[in-house]
Amino acid sequence: DQQVKQNSPSLSVQEGRISILNCDYTNSMFDYFLWYKKYPAEGPTFLISISSIKDKNEDGRFTVFLNKSAKHLSLHIVPSQPGDSAVYFCAASARTGANNLFFGTGTRLTVIP
Amino acid sequence: NAGVTQTPKFRILKIGQSMTLQCTQDMNHNYMYWYRQDPGMGLKLIYYSVGAGITDKGEVPNGYNVSRSTTEDFPLRLELAAPSQTSVYFCASKYGNSRNQPQHFGDGTRLSIL
Numbered sequence: 001d002q003q004v005k006q007n008s009p010s011l012s013v014q015e016g017r018i019s020i021l022n023c024d025y026t027n028s029m030f031d032y033f034l035w036y037k038k039y040p041a042e043g044p045t046f047l048i049s050i051s052s053i054k055d056k057n058e059d060g061r062f063t064v065f066l067n068k069s070a071k072h073l074s075l076h077i078v079p080s081q082p083g084d085s086a087v088y089f090c091a092a093s094a095r096t097g098a099n100n101l102f103f104g105t106g107t108r109l110t111v112i113p
Numbered sequence: 114n115a116g117v118t119q120t121p122k123f124r125i126l127k128i129g130q131s132m133t134l135q136c137t138q139d140m141n142h143n144y145m146y147w148y149r150q151d152p153g154m155g156l157k158l159i160y161y162s163v164g165a166g167i168t169d170k171g172e173v174p175n176g177y178n179v180s181r182s183t184t185e186d187f188p189l190r191l192e193l194a195a196p197s198q199t200s201v202y203f204c205a206s207k208y209g210n211s212r213n214q215p216q217h218f219g220d221g222t223r224l225s226i227l
Contacts, residue, residue: 006155046216100146101156
């Protein structure tokens with residue numbers, strides 16, 4: 001049962017425009033969310049995170065928004081750059097046990113020059 | 114600074130063979146993890162360890178074993194390889210239980226069982 005869902009397998013955006021990647025979750029115990037970025041033949045690298053006590057977290061060109069009532073979060077990248085082309089994974093954890101992560105299936109972002 | 118190192122990068126196994134996927138980290142992280150990623154799917158946790166001598170099952174532990182005799186190393190063992198274990202395997206580590214500390218991943222081992 002996929003507890004974290006990324007319903008868009010792929011997204012194409014023009015360079016300089018905004019990229020919006022979406023993520024939904026079903027487990028109401030999740031209270032910490034992360035986005036990872038993955039290039040081919042490499043491991044995922046941490047991008048940005050947000051705790052459920054916030055509804056927004058910003059780091060440079062990257063902003064994550066959290067809507068707890070809708071169990072939805074989104075990653076905004078502004079402006080998008082060709083180097084942002086990668087697969088983006090959403091992940092979530094609950095404050096239980098070892099705080100293990102549950103990952104979504106990923107969205108492949110292509111930024112067109 | 115090497116970070117998380119996984120070996121080998123690629124391997125082809127025959128059904129029924131066994132092998133060990135190696136993972137080592139040089140960041141003195143106490144938490145370590147093994148994930149598998151099947152095509153078009155997210156990463157699923159196989160096993161994790163919160164410190165030397167301590168391991169526990171994740172979502173998909175069947176067919177795998179782990180050990181953690183040192184802080185640095187966390188090998189993953191496949192005893193009887195099956196086609197369903199064809200996947201990309203990622204090892205990760207992090208410092209402590211704080212969720213502000215993200216997991217750091219290796220570059221993966223691509224394993225095919227034929």
